[in-house]
Amino acid sequence: MKIAIASGKGGTGKTTVAVNLALALEEVQLFDCDVEEPNCNLFLGFEMEPVEEVVFLVPEINPDKCTLCRGCSDFCRYNALAAIPNRILSFPSLCHGCGGCSFVCPAGAIEEKPETIGIIQKALSDSPLTFFCGTLKIGKATATPVIKSLQNHIDESRPAIIDSPPGTACPVLAVMGFADYCVLVTESTPFGFHDFCLALEAARALNVPVGVVLNRDGLGDSRVEDFCRAEGIPVLLRIPNDRTIARLYSEGIPFVKEMPEWKKQFKDMFETIKTGLYESKGVQ
Numbered sequence: 001m002k003i004a005i006a007s008g009k010g011g012t013g014k015t016t017v018a019v020n021l022a023l024a025l026e027e028v029q030l031f032d033c034d035v036e037e038p039n040c041n042l043f044l045g046f047e048m049e050p051v052e053e054v055v056f057l058v059p060e061i062n063p064d065k066c067t068l069c070r071g072c073s074d075f076c077r078y079n080a081l082a083a084i085p086n087r088i089l090s091f092p093s094l095c096h097g098c099g100g101c102s103f104v105c106p107a108g109a110i111e112e113k114p115e116t117i118g119i120i121q122k123a124l125s126d127s128p129l130t131f132f133c134g135t136l137k138i139g140k141a142t143a144t145p146v147i148k149s150l151q152n153h154i155d156e157s158r159p160a161i162i163d164s165p166p167g168t169a170c171p172v173l174a175v176m177g178f179a180d181y182c183v184l185v186t187e188s189t190p191f192g193f194h195d196f197c198l199a200l201e202a203a204r205a206l207n208v209p210v211g212v213v214l215n216r217d218g219l220g221d222s223r224v225e226d227f228c229r230a231e232g233i234p235v236l237l238r239i240p241n242d243r244t245i246a247r248l249y250s251e252g253i254p255f256v257k258e259m260p261e262w263k264k265q266f267k268d269m270f271e272t273i274k275t276g277l278y279e280s281k282g283v284q
Contacts, residue, residue, distance in 0.1 A: 004179035008195025013215035024266035046123035065109035188220035
């Protein structure tokens with residue numbers, strides 16, 4: 001079972017929920033797929049070892065072979081190639097690595113050149129928690145291939161908690177679409193509700209079942225809870241706007257370590273998700 005922890009915007013407590021849930025369950029896998037800014041290990045403190053370099057293929061055009069037919073630039077939907085009167089311009093940061101340009105080139109003028117864009121690391125630890133982290137190389141713009149490489153390390157026989165990137169862009173969809181269930185972390189503020197609705201729309205488009213965690217509960221108003229009640233979306237957990245939790249967070253300490261009563265609440269949340277999935281999809 002793969003559970004994505006997502007949010008419509010950054011700063012709502014997504015990583016807090018992912019880390020504390022994984023530590024409460026103990027014998028699970030945790031994957032930090034927020035590859036542009038991975039920070040789960042700020043709270044875990046594991047020593048990490050690299051296990052894979054993520055390589056991306058980008059087009060390299062041979063000007064001696066190129067006939068300027070424009071077939072490649074016309075094919076590319078992401079504008080990674082542009083034709084000007086005397087040559088083809090390449091913009092690797094826009095490339096999605098589909099290889100279509102080299103396929104349609106009648107002159108064989110395009111070769112795909114491997115480029116390292118990220119790295120996958122695994123925790124060196126005797127902990128029952130298995131932790132993997134992906135990191136996009138500084139200056140690179142395409143996070144999705146790193147996320148997909150990270151997903152290849154998931155052991156399907158064990159539960160996996162996936163810390164998603166924030167927002168609703170392509171990297172988030174790559175995580176949501178891979179998950180069996182999506183936990184949306186939000187807060188009851190106007191901005192929180194607005195971005196929660198965007199994330200919910202994305203999850204529904206991918207036909208992924210959703211539950212909600214209300215973080216900093218007690219702030220704002222009841223609009224998120226009222227909406228969830230009207231839409232039949234389960235509120236799985238409420239994390240209060242608590243000074244002790246905030247202090248532990250600021251010190252980089254997962255609050256389940258210092259407040260053991262929360263372990264049961266996170267375990268109960270997991271059982272609720274598991275039961276709902278088993279009943280609706282037969283996922284175990």
